[in-house]
Amino acid sequence: MVKLAEWRGKALFRKYGIPVPAGQVVRSPEEAEQLTGSGSVPLPCVVKAQVLSGGRGKGGAVRFASSAKEAREATAAILGLDFKGEKVREVLLEGKVAIARELYLSIALDRSLRLPVLIASAQGGVEIESVADGAIDHQGIDPFPGLTGYERRRVARTFGLTGALAQELDSLLRALWALYEGEDAELVEINPLAIVGDHLVALDSKVIIEDDAVFRHPEYAEIQDDRTPLEEIAREKEIAFVQLDGNIGVIANGAGLTMATLDVLMELGGKPGVFLDLGGTDDPKKVTEAFLLMAEAHPRAVFLNIFGGVTRCDTVATGLVAAMRQVPESNRFPLVARIRGNNEKEGIEILRAAGVTSIADLRASAEAVVAAAGGRP
Amino acid sequence: MSVLVDEKTRVVVQGITGHQGMVHTHQMKEFGTQVVAGVTPGKAGTVIEGVPVFDAVRDAVEKTGANASCIFVPAPFAMDALLEAVDAGIRLCVIVTEHIPFHDMLVMYRYARAAGARIVGPNCPGIASPSKAKVGIIPNVVFRPGRVGVISRSGTLTYEIVNGIKEHGLGQSTCIGLGGDPVVGTSFVDALPLFEADPDTDLMVLVGEIGGTAEEDAAEYIHAHFTKPVVAYIAGRSAPPDKRMGHAGAIIARGRGTAETKQAALERAGARVARFPYEVPQMVAEIAAARARR
Secondary structure, eight states, X not given: OEEEOHHHHHHHHHHHTOOOOSEEEESSHHHHHHHHHTTSSOSSEEEEEOOSSSOTTTTTOEEEESSHHHHHHHHHHHTTOEETTEEOOOEEEEEOOOOSEEEEEEEEEETTTTEEXXXXXXXXXXXXXXXXXXXEEEEEOOTXXXXXXXXXXXXXXXXXXXXXXXXXXXXXXXXXXXXXXXXXXXXXXXXXXXXXXXXXXXXXXXXXXXXXXXXXXXXXXXXXXXXXXXXXXXXXXXXXXXXXXXXXXXXXXXXXXXXXXXXXXXXXXXXXXXXXXXXXXXXXXXXXXXXXXXXXXXXXXEEEEXXXXXXXXXXXXXXXXXXXXXXXXXXXXXXXXXXXXXXXXXXXXXXXXXXXXXXXXXXXXXXXXXXXXXXXX | OOSSOOTTOEEEEETTTSHHHHXXXXXXHHHTOEEEEEEOTTOTTOEETTEEEXXXXXXXXXXXXXXXXXXXXXXXXXXXXXXXXXXXXXXEEEEOOOOOXXXXXXXXXXXXXXXXXXXXXXXXOEEEXXXXXXXXXXXXXXXXXXXXXXXXXXXXXXXXXXXXXXXXXXOEEEEEEOOXXXXXXXXXXXXXXXXXXXXXXXXXXXXXXXXXXXXXXXXXXXHHHOOSOEEEEEEOTTOOTTOOOSSTTOOOXXXXXXHHHHHHHHHHTTOEEESSTTHHHHHHHHHHHHHHHO
């Protein structure tokens, strides 16, 4: 999931022909002063922190400026803010506009329908979750014809737009659909879509690009996501790795088994800290890398729970034993193993030779690791 | 009888010359599956695991009478492989490949459906009817022929649970791994009617996970139409909101699709909901024993 900052989303809007206010992204107060002073960004202007979390307005991450000096001060005040755990490194300056009405528009995926849905509401500017169901219109869009004329006209009716504004909306919707498909977006949201004078303007942008489609869009591979540094390393090594608050490390294979393992540990009073999904690897090197990554997270104890299918138990055991030898004395931790499935006997034997016992029963092995981590927290 | 695959299934493996394709062709044959052809463009004339390789699916269908496809083709080319199979007249396509963009899958699903073809997957372990045929990658050792139907969104967790059923002395009619992606070709609701109609299935196991509303939809269907006993397990009870848990499907967004809503919906529909994976085989064994006493 590649979440784009507002300014990146708006750059895409501009590319596809969705109108946005005149603006520029800056990374220093001096830049802000210079761009507003030279008229590149019109005054008065809005100064917005470029963070991925919502609620910026209430959280003090949006300010206004009516002079170049104020733009510099507002930028200085916002840059470096810690906003819901995100450090503000970029600020968007945009000419302030007079809003007549605020609307809501997005395209998202409906998994049950197995279609993209175009979502529209005449009540924009607030979180869509807070709008009553009756005031939100959903239309499933078939990718074969794409967004059709009658579907676009229905949005105009939802918004109560006619004449030139309805015409503008029609082009905007075509552009929005082209962006959703062209950029392999998971979500494109404009909230608010404002009526300013006689025109439509996208005042905010929320664009999420699908991870699996990044091979078609290498430009997104470089964009920072909201990952911790260890999660970032794991991503590069193609290991699913998630950091939570607890102290038990979990290495499993497959999302379902990983989650079920966490559920069992929690139920028994344990606190999973890091979990790591090996997926369908049959490469011992990847297992070694995963284990070393786990050691970096300093767990109190580690639970290895593998059901071998594509992944073979002996492969996992070989990689694990290689990794255990590389972990420095100071970083060592108790290890409880449970390996079942393909080549189970060979795997158990490799572990036994290295001094690790595999417990076949899920509950018994989970209890052992909870005890090793110091019992109920 | 069984569901979707049986002794009449003739499999063409698309991407047979890749590592996964070769390994699992071997495994499928060991299981007893009729793997009749492989396809890799440019590799016609090769033989892999005793299976003739063709350049195109149409050639494979004409020469071998293949009627089901198992797709291992890498994600960027998977859509093309699926469209080719559908156009060649294949009506069951199991897609093992992971990381297929959902935008591609939206098109693939609509295209297959319009042609009357079924997709299982993508990113799925496939389908197995023990003693008959397997199309996919589920380890052979976990199965035993029997009367329990299994539908699951997970891979390894399914192996775990199916293996548990075997260890309780019971077996499976058919096991379908639906895959964990946001858009899947076959959902719980699509698969349940097949098992309802199958005289060799006595009871069902549903293995779900957090994210989406597929389990809630299944609960509605079970309540209205499904007459056989159901045991369900939902993984991800302890998952933190908005953290991606490996599967693209396994993310809770805005309080929807939580383990609690799914468990409650299934319980209301009359299913027995296990709190732990190892309780599933126990519950299955209890239901089977009660049926045997009748």
